[in-house]
Amino acid sequence: MPIAADILEALRLELRRGTLILAVLGTLRAEQYGYSLKTRLAEAGVDIDEGALYPMLRRLESQGLLVSEWREEGKRQKRFYRLSADGAGALEQLTAEWRAMNAALNSIIEGGRT
Amino acid sequence: MPIAADILEALRLELRRGTLILAVLGTLRAEQYGYSLKTRLAEAGVDIDEGALYPMLRRLESQGLLVSEWREEGKRQKRFYRLSADGAGALEQLTAEWRAMNAALNSIIEGGRT
DNA sequence: GTACATACTGTGTGGCGCACACTGTATGTG
DNA sequence: CACATACAGTGTGCGCCACACAGTATGTAC
Numbered sequence: 123m124p125i126a127a128d129i130l131e132a133l134r135l136e137l138r139r140g141t142l143i144l145a146v147l148g149t150l151r152a153e154q155y156g157y158s159l160k161t162r163l164a165e166a167g168v169d170i171d172e173g174a175l176y177p178m179l180r181r182l183e184s185q186g187l188l189v190s191e192w193r194e195e196g197k198r199q200k201r202f203y204r205l206s207a208d209g210a211g212a213l214e215q216l217t218a219e220w221r222a223m224n225a226a227l228n229s230i231i232e233g234g235r236t
Numbered sequence: 237m238p239i240a241a242d243i244l245e246a247l248r249l250e251l252r253r254g255t256l257i258l259a260v261l262g263t264l265r266a267e268q269y270g271y272s273l274k275t276r277l278a279e280a281g282v283d284i285d286e287g288a289l290y291p292m293l294r295r296l297e298s299q300g301l302l303v304s305e306w307r308e309e310g311k312r313q314k315r316f317y318r319l320s321a322d323g324a325g326a327l328e329q330l331t332a333e334w335r336a337m338n339a340a341l342n343s344i345i346e347g348g349r350t
Numbered sequence: 351g352t353a354c355a356t357a358c359t360g361t362g363t364g365g366c367g368c369a370c371a372c373t374g375t376a377t378g379t380g
Numbered sequence: 381c382a383c384a385t386a387c388a389g390t391g392t393g394c395g396c397c398a399c400a401c402a403g404t405a406t407g408t409a410c
Contacts, residue, residue: 125329130330137255163344167343168340173362174397177396200359208239216247219251230263250368285368287391295367
């Protein structure tokens with residue numbers, strides 16, 4: 123048999139974990155409501171579960187990285203989120219972190235090649 | 237005050253999480269024992285705690301991605317680890333995943349720029 | 351008007367894996 | 381003999397995601 127699929131799947135999930143917040147923060151530079159956020163992320167190739175998304179939005183707002191507002195649009199009440207100033211700062215720092223980690227991983231992965 | 241340092245630190249840790257396994261698997265294409273692995277990773281810019289490293293090595297071995305062997309070197313018993321064939325396959329797939337996630341994140345982060 | 355899809359926002363639980371603190375032996379060195 | 385450091389662990393707590401579940405509102409086909 124090939125590598126057990128569930129093991130690989132678990133590793134994939136683990137690898138995805140931290141990137142979710144980065145993707146959410148990056149997308150919320152433009153205002154979005156939950157559902158449109160999920161849709162946009164999916165289009166970019168990032169599938170996020172509602173059970174992960176909504177609590178994450180709450181968390182980020184309680185940390186002051188996001189601000190939200192109930193508003194009517196298209197005959198519906200929706201909660202709109204966007205980055206706060208602190209959130210923009212956090213996004214910048216996390217992006218820098220991400221690039222640094224990328225460099226480290228690339229040096230490791232390319233480095234060992236025969 | 238700037239963005240609370242502990243919040244950012246937590247986000248950084250979260251972001252790092254998944255990359256640890258990838259860094260470990262990548263480094264173990266060449267045989268290493270725990271301590272030298274930790275040292276090598278640190279040189280590449282990846283600090284990993286022993287409390288994370290050793291259990292991870294166990295886990296990866298129990299999943300068949302690594303093989304290990306006790307051996308004496310420099311008058312000391314050390315446990316040497318290296319990638320198994322399955323591990324090499326997993327590394328390849330995870331690397332591909334990583335690149336895909338990178339592309340997705342880049343499109344998100346660059347994309348929104350004014 | 352009723353059945354169904356889908357837009358839209360949530361909650362609760364389980365489990366996995368990292369960080370942190372701690373333990374313990376062996377080797378080398380002043 | 382004291383101390384550093386190489387080396388390999390263990391145990392606990394906590395954070396966060398996946399998965400399953402819940403519930404309302406709008407549009408549409410019949």
